[in-house]
Amino acid sequence: MARHVVATVDEIARGTCKIVTVSGREIGVYNVHGEYYALINRCPHEGAALCLGPIMGRFESSRPGEYSLSHEGEMLRCPWHGWEFDIKTGQSWCHPDSVKARTYKVEVVAGETLAKGPFVAETVPVTIEQNYVVVEL
Amino acid sequence: MTIPAPGAIDCDIHPALPGTHVLVPYLDDYWRAHVKMRGLDRDNYNASAFPPNAPINARPDWRPPKGFPGSDLTTLQTQALDAFQTRYAICNVLHGSPAIFSEDLSAAFCRAINDWISKEWLDRDERLRASIVVPMHSPDLAAKEIERCAADPRFVQVLVWEMTELPLGRRLNWPMLRAAEQADLPIGVHAGSSYRHPPTNLGWPSYYLEDYVSWSTGFAGVLNSLISEGAFVEFPRLKIVLMESGVTWLPAWMWRANKTWRGVRAEVPWLDKSPADYAREHVRLTIQPFDTPPKTEQLLKIIEEIDCEDMLLFSTDYPHWHFDGTDALPDGLPERLLRKIQVENPLKTYTRLKP
Numbered sequence: 001m002a003r004h005v006v007a008t009v010d011e012i013a014r015g016t017c018k019i020v021t022v023s024g025r026e027i028g029v030y031n032v033h034g035e036y037y038a039l040i041n042r043c044p045h046e047g048a049a050l051c052l053g054p055i056m057g058r059f060e061s062s063r064p065g066e067y068s069l070s071h072e073g074e075m076l077r078c079p080w081h082g083w084e085f086d087i088k089t090g091q092s093w094c095h096p097d098s099v100k101a102r103t104y105k106v107e108v109v110a111g112e113t114l115a116k117g118p119f120v121a122e123t124v125p126v127t128i129e130q131n132y133v134v135v136e137l
Numbered sequence: 138m139t140i141p142a143p144g145a146i147d148c149d150i151h152p153a154l155p156g157t158h159v160l161v162p163y164l165d166d167y168w169r170a171h172v173k174m175r176g177l178d179r180d181n182y183n184a185s186a187f188p189p190n191a192p193i194n195a196r197p198d199w200r201p202p203k204g205f206p207g208s209d210l211t212t213l214q215t216q217a218l219d220a221f222q223t224r225y226a227i228c229n230v231l232h233g234s235p236a237i238f239s240e241d242l243s244a245a246f247c248r249a250i251n252d253w254i255s256k257e258w259l260d261r262d263e264r265l266r267a268s269i270v271v272p273m274h275s276p277d278l279a280a281k282e283i284e285r286c287a288a289d290p291r292f293v294q295v296l297v298w299e300m301t302e303l304p305l306g307r308r309l310n311w312p313m314l315r316a317a318e319q320a321d322l323p324i325g326v327h328a329g330s331s332y333r334h335p336p337t338n339l340g341w342p343s344y345y346l347e348d349y350v351s352w353s354t355g356f357a358g359v360l361n362s363l364i365s366e367g368a369f370v371e372f373p374r375l376k377i378v379l380m381e382s383g384v385t386w387l388p389a390w391m392w393r394a395n396k397t398w399r400g401v402r403a404e405v406p407w408l409d410k411s412p413a414d415y416a417r418e419h420v421r422l423t424i425q426p427f428d429t430p431p432k433t434e435q436l437l438k439i440i441e442e443i444d445c446e447d448m449l450l451f452s453t454d455y456p457h458w459h460f461d462g463t464d465a466l467p468d469g470l471p472e473r474l475l476r477k478i479q480v481e482n483p484l485k486t487y488t489r490l491k492p
Contacts, residue, residue, distance in 0.1 A: 059403040059406045060406050061406040061407040062407070063367065063370055063371060063407055064308075064366060064367030064368075064370055064371055064407045065308075065367075066407075067406065081399065081400045082399070082400035082401060083399050083400065084402075084403070092399075093402065094398070094399045094402060094411065095399075
């Protein structure tokens with residue numbers, strides 16, 4: 001397991017995603033309310049590029065005719081068949097226990113720390129003044 | 138085919154009114170005078186969905202020399218109860234009354250049918266139970282009739298038809314669903330239409346063949362409506378029994394409903410499980426007709442796909458013609474499932490039946 005520097009924190013604004021390739025794998029790195037999360041860019045259903053799907057909230061209801069929207073910006077809808085996934089956990093809304101998108105551990109690390117290693121900075125040049133998004137896989 | 142075991146519970150038989158005139162003594166003064174004045178007692182009000190001379194609507198050996206099949210108690214006792222050694226049989230009267238356009242006349246006739254079946258049938262054979270016939274296009278009046286009849290524990294179900302003015306799950310129908318749930322009565326949805334709309338999705342068919350065969354898609358529509366509208370969320374104890382729906386269409390419906398729900402479920406966010414899981418929990422089906430495939434292994438595959446041993450209920454659909462002799466069960470079903478179908482599932486569905 002290695003830690004990969006994939007972006008500067010400024011590159012991924014709140015509510016957006018950057019798709020990166022790490023060790024040959026496409027990964028979507030999300031900024032959800034200032035926290036960073038990473039998901040494989042492949043829907044566990046039929047293999048669509050999951051991270052191209054729109055970022056949404058959670059549509060819920062306690063009874064017919066009542067509606068609530070919560071967890072704004074924490075859900076992702078697959079562009080092919082509309083399955084909904086929780087960006088933080090990779091769990092699908094319909095089958096949270098059995099259908100999941102793979103997730104990866106993400107952290108924000110200061111350039112100063114990165115300079116000491118060991119990190120793999122494949123595409124992102126590191127300077128000590130910046131903070132970086134680091135994905136582990 | 139397999140012969141049912143003694144003591145099976147027959148969840149769908151059809152006593153018939155010999156004619157509307159038998160209801161006259163059961164109408165109140167106002168409606169008796171009204172019906173006499175208009176001569177309505179001379180009209181049979183046969184439900185159009187069940188033309189009496191269609192072969193499917195009476196087995197040849199169950200067709201009496203005169204009168205409507207199922208209209209004579211002694212004959213029904215011999216042919217439907219003694220022949221199958223039935224423990225209980227649930228009477229579903231298929232008459233035009235629930236579909237009459239005047240809601241009040243419909244309600245008056247339905248009250249009369251319920252009092253008639255109670256006095257002329259249930260009082261005379263303790264094996265018989267009945268479904269409450271309701272003015273199904275008038276949910277408030279239907280609810281009142283459910284509340285009135287629920288006092289008699291021999292009424293074990295509410296009867297509506299599959300195709301009516303509105304899909305069953307629509308909120309306008311909720312007073313009826315609520316009354317059924319509160320009385321712990323399943324709603325039995327029987328094959329047939331009040332013909333407010335074409336019985337096929339395409340328009341009016343030309344032949345009975347098209348009409349009858351299309352009904353299984355109507356049943357799928359009933360499930361789509363009840364589930365999507367959230368009827369089982371609003372009424373968590375509500376049970377639905379599909380009668381004469383056929384059975385083998387169900388796995389294909391489950392697959393298609395689940396698949397579509399996964400993609401569009403945000404439209405109906407009150408659903409917290411898949412359509413098939415709602416069906417497994419709330420929906421039961423009588424087994425005549427079963428639409429059995431030709432080979433046992435095909436049948437077992439379908440049972441496996443349904444993936445729930447609680448859903449099927451024994452029925453003969455007497456006097457309708459789906460099988461000959463007493464071979465009322467499909468061949469090849471495992472022994473445990475047969476026992477559940479004939480006794481355990483009916484007792485769990487109709488909690489008013491004493492074991």
